Amino acid sequence: xAATPIAVIxxxxxxxxxxxxxxxxxxxxxxxLTARRKDRIEAxxxxxxxxxxxxxxxxxDVTDRAAVDEFATAFRSLAVLVNNAGGAxxxxxxxxxxxxxWRQMYETNVIGTLNVTQALLxxxxxxxxxxxxxxxxxxxxxxxxxxGGYVAAKHGxxxxxxxxxxxxxxxxxxxxxxxxxxxxxxxxATTRFRGDTEKAAKVYAGVDAPLSADDVADTxxxxxxxxxxxxxxxxxxxxxxxxxxxxxxxxx
Numbered sequence: 456x457a458a459t460p461i462a463v464i465x466x467x468x469x470x471x472x473x474x475x476x477x478x479x480x481x482x483x484x485x486x487x488l489t490a491r492r493k494d495r496i497e498a499x500x501x502x503x504x505x506x507x508x509x510x511x512x513x514x515x516d517v518t519d520r521a522a523v524d525e526f527a528t529a530f531r532s533l534a535v536l537v538n539n540a541g542g543a544x545x546x547x548x549x550x551x552x553x554x555x556x557w558r559q560m561y562e563t564n565v566i567g568t569l570n571v572t573q574a575l576l577x578x579x580x581x582x583x584x585x586x587x588x589x590x591x592x593x594x595x596x597x598x599x600x601x602x603g604g605y606v607a608a609k610h611g612x613x614x615x616x617x618x619x620x621x622x623x624x625x626x627x628x629x630x631x632x633x634x635x636x637x638x639x640x641x642x643x644a645t646t647r648f649r650g651d652t653e654k655a656a657k658v659y660a661g662v663d664a665p666l667s668a669d670d671v672a673d674t675x676x677x678x679x680x681x682x683x684x685x686x687x688x689x690x691x692x693x694x695x696x697x698x699x700x701x702x703x704x705x706x707x
Contacts, residue, residue, distance in 0.1 A: 459484070459509060461485045461487060462479045462484040462536075463530075463536050463575065464476045464479070464486060464488055464537045465490070465515070465536075465539050465571055466540030467488035467489060467496055468492040468499070469490075469495060469642050471539055472539040473499055474668035475537055475671075475672040476499060478676040479535070479537075479675075479679070480503045480508035480510055481508070482676055482680055484534065485508075485509035486503065486509070486510045487510075488511065488512045488513065489514070489515040489517075490514070496514070513526060517567030517568070517571050518570070523574045524574050527574035531578060531581060532581045533585060534579075534582050534584065534585060535585070536571065536585075536587050538571060538587070538590060539588075539590045541560075541563050541612070542560070542643065543605040543643070543646070544646070544649075545648075545649075546601040546648070549603040552603055552604055557603075560604050560605055561607070561611065563608075565612050565615060568589060568612055572587055572619065576623075579628050586679055587616075587619065587628060587630045587631070588633060588679060589612060589615065589633075590633050590635070590675070591632055591634045592605075592609040592634055593634050593635065593691060593693065593699075594606045594609040595610050595612055595634055596613065598700070599701045613632065613634070616630055616689075617632075620688065629683075630688075631679070631688070632688065632690070633671065634690065635674075635693070636691070636692065636694065636697045637666060637693065637694055637703065638665060638668065639659050640668050644658045661706045662694070662704070662705055663696050663704070663706060664694055665694045666692065666693070
């Protein structure tokens with residue numbers, strides 16, 4: 456009997472990461488949930504186990520390379536890596552943006568993705584049929600005012616995905632990039648505005664049905680479960696009300 460394929464999801468404590476863990480578990484993967492918040496991922500692992508799935512929680516900061524390397528020693532073979540950990544801080548213009556925010560966004564979105572991908576690539580290759588998913592953003596494809604730091608980080612993540620795909624072609628590992636547009640989750644905008652729920656709410660004000668975490672997780676799961684020879688290089692997913700990063704239909 457073939458072993459159950461393993462999927463590692465970073466940033467699995469909430470939002471898109473948690474939703475992806477639930478959907479990949481339902482698709483038959485043994486999911487390994489990583490995030491900094493131990494209580495959150497342990498609760499999710501318990502939920503999935505109670506539902507009859509296989510799930511393990513592992514506390515991990517993707518920007519800590521030594522910790523990532525230690526984590527990677529647990530895997531000889533790995534089917535899927537979903538690089539979801541990331542996020543945005545602030546919405547200041549370039550002229551007044553905080554370099555510390557830019558640095559933190561780059562460390563989490565780009566270096567964190569690099570750390571985990573480098574550490575787990577040997578196990579993904581050893582599986583004979585591995586998949587790397589990089590959850591970027593439409594911010595990685597075009598810019599918008601007040602988004603300079605986040606846009607720069609997501610452009611870096613987008614280029615990481617493109618370059619990795621070129622460099623490992625011919626190996627049994629796919630590189631899939633999923634770039635969501637406006638997604639309403641419980642934490643993304645609130646974190647960006649440092650707990651200011653009023654500012655966070657304005658991001659989605661008047662928008663008819665922004666994407667949910669489940670919408671994006673469904674997209675990721677669909678891409679991952681395509682036949683092995685099918686690679687979804689880049690999948691952009693937006694709500695119908697959003698035509699671009701700067702063109703969103705809002706009702707009064």
